[in-house]
Amino acid sequence: MELRRFTDKGVEAFRRYLKALRSESAEPPPRALLTDPSTSQAAFADIEIEQRVFSSRLDAARYFDAVFDYVAHEGVEEDVHLWSWLSLFYFDQVCPALKTGRRNPGRDYRHIPEPGYPYGHRHLLGGAYMVYTLFGFGENLSRLLLATKVSVESRFHHELAVRQNFITNRGILEAADMLYFNHKTQKPKRGAQIKKGSPGTLFRFIDVIQQLEVTYDLYSMTGSDIVGLLPPEFDPWKGRENLA
Amino acid sequence: MIRKFNYTGRKSIRRSAVRIELLRDSDHRRYFSASVSLDGLSLPPNGRVYVEAYHRSGYQRFDFGTVADPAMPADRRLTRFAEAVVPLFRVKVVDRSETHGRILAAVDKIRPKTAEDEPAGGQSLLFVEYDDLGDVVWALDLESDWPVLRLNKRAEEISLIASADQRFLSLVYPEVVRQILSRIVIEDDHLDPHCDDDWPSLWLQMACRVLGVPEPPSGTETEKAAWVERAVEAFGSHHDMLKKFHQGFQNAK
Numbered sequence: 001m002e003l004r005r006f007t008d009k010g011v012e013a014f015r016r017y018l019k020a021l022r023s024e025s026a027e028p029p030p031r032a033l034l035t036d037p038s039t040s041q042a043a044f045a046d047i048e049i050e051q052r053v054f055s056s057r058l059d060a061a062r063y064f065d066a067v068f069d070y071v072a073h074e075g076v077e078e079d080v081h082l083w084s085w086l087s088l089f090y091f092d093q094v095c096p097a098l099k100t101g102r103r104n105p106g107r108d109y110r111h112i113p114e115p116g117y118p119y120g121h122r123h124l125l126g127g128a129y130m131v132y133t134l135f136g137f138g139e140n141l142s143r144l145l146l147a148t149k150v151s152v153e154s155r156f157h158h159e160l161a162v163r164q165n166f167i168t169n170r171g172i173l174e175a176a177d178m179l180y181f182n183h184k185t186q187k188p189k190r191g192a193q194i195k196k197g198s199p200g201t202l203f204r205f206i207d208v209i210q211q212l213e214v215t216y217d218l219y220s221m222t223g224s225d226i227v228g229l230l231p232p233e234f235d236p237w238k239g240r241e242n243l244a
Numbered sequence: 245m246i247r248k249f250n251y252t253g254r255k256s257i258r259r260s261a262v263r264i265e266l267l268r269d270s271d272h273r274r275y276f277s278a279s280v281s282l283d284g285l286s287l288p289p290n291g292r293v294y295v296e297a298y299h300r301s302g303y304q305r306f307d308f309g310t311v312a313d314p315a316m317p318a319d320r321r322l323t324r325f326a327e328a329v330v331p332l333f334r335v336k337v338v339d340r341s342e343t344h345g346r347i348l349a350a351v352d353k354i355r356p357k358t359a360e361d362e363p364a365g366g367q368s369l370l371f372v373e374y375d376d377l378g379d380v381v382w383a384l385d386l387e388s389d390w391p392v393l394r395l396n397k398r399a400e401e402i403s404l405i406a407s408a409d410q411r412f413l414s415l416v417y418p419e420v421v422r423q424i425l426s427r428i429v430i431e432d433d434h435l436d437p438h439c440d441d442d443w444p445s446l447w448l449q450m451a452c453r454v455l456g457v458p459e460p461p462s463g464t465e466t467e468k469a470a471w472v473e474r475a476v477e478a479f480g481s482h483h484d485m486l487k488k489f490h491q492g493f494q495n496a497k
Contacts, residue, residue, distance in 0.1 A: 008398075075326050077301075080376055116300060116375055116394075118387060134301060168303035215254065217338040217345035219296070219305055229344060 003047040003067070005081040010039030014088055015112060018105045026101050029091040043082055044071055054093060057157075058139075058146035060125055061132035068133070077134050078115040083126040087111040093150040094124045110153070121161040124150060131161060141173045144181045144188055155193040156180070159202060165213065172209060174223020175230075179205065179237040189237070199233035208234075255285050257335055257351035264295075264333050264356040266322075274327070275320045276356060280308065280335055282349070287311045291337040291348050297322055299331040311337060328374060330358060332389050353389050353442065369447055370420065372406065382406075384420055386427050390443050393420060410492030414485040421479045425451065425472045429460045451475045455482055 006014065010033050017030050033039040049067060054060040064086075068076055076082065087094050088111075095105045105111060109119040113126050121127045132142045145157040160166045160176065167173075180192040180202065193202050212218065212229055227238065261281040268274055278295050289312030297304045302324040309315030325331050333354040338345040355368055371390055374397035377383055381399050385392040395402045405412050428434045428444040437448035437459060451457050455478035460471045480486065 078326070116373075116385075120300065130301060164298060164300060164303070167301065168298065215346060217294070217336060217347050219294075220338065220340070220345045225344060 001049060001051075003043045003049040003082075004034065004040040004085055005043040005079065006033070006040050006085045007038065007081065010036075011081060011084050011112060013039055014084055015108060018108055018111060021095075021103050021105045024102060029088060031088070034085065034089055040085055043085070047071070049086075049089065051089070054090075054150050056146060057124070057128040057148055057150055057152075058132070058142055060090075060093075060150050061128035061142060061146055062139075064125065064129045065133045068129070077126055077130050078113065078120070080113045080115065083123055084112045086125050087123070090125065090150070096151055118162060121167075122153060122158075124153065127153070127157065127161065131157070131167070135167060137170070137173060141170065141177055143186065144173075144177045147187045154188070155202060156188060159206060163206070166206070166209070169219055171218055171221045171223050171226050175209075175226040176202075176205060176223075178223050178227055179234060192237070200235075200237050204233065205230075254347050255287070255337075255349035257282065257285070257337075257349050259351055259354065262333075262335055262351055262354050264354055266330065266356045266358045269321075274322045274325075276322060276333075277320070278308070278316065278333070278335075280314070282311055282337065285337075285349055287337055287348055288339065289313075290341065292340050292345075294336045294338060296334045296336070297325070297331040298334070299325055299329050302326075302329075302331060304331075330356065330371070332356075355390065369443065369450060370424075374402070382416060384423050386424065391424055391447075410488040410495065412492075413483075414489035414492065417483075418476050418480055418485060422472060422476045425475055426469070429468045429472060430465055435460045435462055451478075455479055 013030065013033050017027070020027060047067065047070075052063065054063065091111075094111060095103045097103050107119075107122075108114075109122050110124050113123040114120060121130055128142075128146050131137055131145050145154060145160060148154045148157075156176070160173070165172075179200075180189050181187075182189045191198075191201070198204065208230060209218070209226075212226075216229065218226060227234070257280070261283075262278070264276055264278045266274060266276050276297070280293065280295070282293075289310065291311040293308040293311060293314060295306045295308050297306075304322060304324050306317050306320060308317065322331060332352075333356060334350065334352040335354065336347055337349040339348050355371065369391070371392050373385075373392050373394050375394050376398055377394060377396040381396050381402070383394045385394050393406075395406055399405075406416075424447055428447055432444065434444045434448070437445055437452055439445050448460065452459055455475055457471070457475045457478050461467045
């Protein structure tokens, strides 16, 4: 169907629906908002969008990258009305119904973007697009952050994308991928996101990188360079494909 | 009380040694010019100089040659930032003679001069950005790299109101000062105006030098809160806020 974006009225109606869900409403998604001229309007000329099922956030990001490839539109990643419309369009994926029939939408910013710090990256669809396209990480460097299903934000995305000095640094993302991505399962290695303080895990990676960047110009380094600077606690992660 | 110790051997480039200006070319595209003085830092001649621009998710890096042979790159266009935002800048001098580039000297959070700036010479302490804030008219962002007054771009004539409406100035800005100084002195326990030339130190310098209050006390939270209120009162007096408030209503009649 035609790609559209919400009007202000559409965004507010969608917000009211999310609020109702949090109050345990079992109302179905208000799909009429997607096409009602008072709540939405055409986004770009001649751009169609498909109701397809995404295997992961990476898969969704790949699709949006192709959809917006021809759009010469500055700031598409922060277009609140566009990404809100897309969230409702794919609502069964970003907020699937539970067995009880109820839906658990979480905070609004997962569905209606709040550009800027600290929630700008947390829109489930727009945040994935930012990692894949805006930062230009593409397939190999997005996979660690976007391996989850569309309704789930992984800890890797949550912790790395919020830090401007991490998400804009290709070398740091390469290093994280080298340490924590399991090539066999095409998912993050098990145990990499466990609690703070565990040796060599994601949180220690963040702590250590923040210490290193005081001394080293990490922007000029490759992932291998950065991994080479890490202390021995990270050694087990350098080749390990899985942890019990 | 926060004191900063430098264990890295990294040298600080004085903020006043860097001047960055935002400009537009004939096609109205934004670019910047930069002058960096590294005199007196005793840096190695082959140290590489980088200027980095950043704002939220945007980041660009420019190679400015070496300490001995500085060279401003021809292409200094800022292509990764929305038109509405002014990126901050940092300058680094890096030792690239070994595998891992060690930072020899740096300065961060440089706010560039723009054509819209007040006459040169002053250091801006608070920046303004326009966002969709829902039903909130203004908000103070102290979690970014520099204090930012966020104004709701959906509020009618908010730019004009925030810059010229005496009622807005008298009602909002004292609260902005209160929140910023509370963060610095009470939450962060940053009490030394001369600790660095980062924004908390510059705000404390402004309070002491311009508003005439003494340096904040290192006592109890109550004493610090009292100091903040004293500074807010001094800010009100310095800018005739009550008079502005009355004038604003007279002008609106």
